[in-house]
Amino acid sequence: EPEVTQTPSHQVTQMGQEVILRCVPISNHLYFYWYRQILGQKVEFLVSFYNNEISEKSEIFDDQFSVERPDGSNFTLKIRSTKLEDSAMYFCASSRSSGRTGELFFGEGSRLTVL
Amino acid sequence: AQRVTQPEKLLSVFKGAPVELKCNYSYSGSPELFWYVQYSRQRLQLLLRHISRESIKGFTADLNKGETSFHLKKPFAQEEDSAMYYCALSFPTSGTYKYIFGTGTRLKVLA
Numbered sequence: 001e002p003e004v005t006q007t008p009s010h011q012v013t014q015m016g017q018e019v020i021l022r023c024v025p026i027s028n029h030l031y032f033y034w035y036r037q038i039l040g041q042k043v044e045f046l047v048s049f050y051n052n053e054i055s056e057k058s059e060i061f062d063d064q065f066s067v068e069r070p071d072g073s074n075f076t077l078k079i080r081s082t083k084l085e086d087s088a089m090y091f092c093a094s095s096r097s098s099g100r101t102g103e104l105f106f107g108e109g110s111r112l113t114v115l
Numbered sequence: 116a117q118r119v120t121q122p123e124k125l126l127s128v129f130k131g132a133p134v135e136l137k138c139n140y141s142y143s144g145s146p147e148l149f150w151y152v153q154y155s156r157q158r159l160q161l162l163l164r165h166i167s168r169e170s171i172k173g174f175t176a177d178l179n180k181g182e183t184s185f186h187l188k189k190p191f192a193q194e195e196d197s198a199m200y201y202c203a204l205s206f207p208t209s210g211t212y213k214y215i216f217g218t219g220t221r222l223k224v225l226a
Contacts, residue, residue: 043159050210050211055210091159099207102214
């Protein structure tokens with residue numbers, strides 16, 4: 001059964017460094033999402049991506065964040081200059097459709113630790 | 116603003132006991148609601164959606180628009196139901212749909 005895959009599973013970085021988190025969504029899916037979960041807190045929406053552009057982004061998704069789908073298979077989240085508060089589990093999700101029939105398929109997550 | 120509230124962080128029940136995981140939402144339009152589950156060391160996955168009106172693994176959830184609730188219920192809990200449960204709301208925005216999640220409830224089913 002096809003799955004969303006994410007790499008790396010865990011990354012440790014120094015504050016101020018750039019980080020790229022990679023996701024390979026399920027191949028026939030059209031909608032892509034990034035969520036994050038700070039330890040002990042809720043799964044927070046960051047950004048959604050459809051038709052090669054951002055369709056919605058949250059207040060968290062400021063200028064430090066960017067997303068790309070560079071080659072039609074990967075979907076990346078870049079954090080330009082990491083802060084301590086960016087430490088979280090980042091989840092990628094994809095879906096074939098959205099709304100009432102949409103089911104989000106999640107990756108296993110990338111844990112980011114900023115020191 | 117749109118919001119999903121799950122008031123219980125942890126719910127412990129004994130095997131065979133009924134379970135109810137609470138979810139309330141805030142949305143002015145017609146809501147699309149889902150329950151997602153995360154078993155230990157597994158990824159987050161869809162459990163059920165309100166539009167399907169189905170029972171999955173013995174779980175059901177009824178949308179109550181008057182009370183703006185979508186509680187998840189199971190009459191007899193099993194140990195394998197122990198997991199993290201997230202209620203989610205989907206609504207249209209900018210030509211697509213956005214999904215937001217509650218804080219989650221950890222269900223522990225005790226032997």
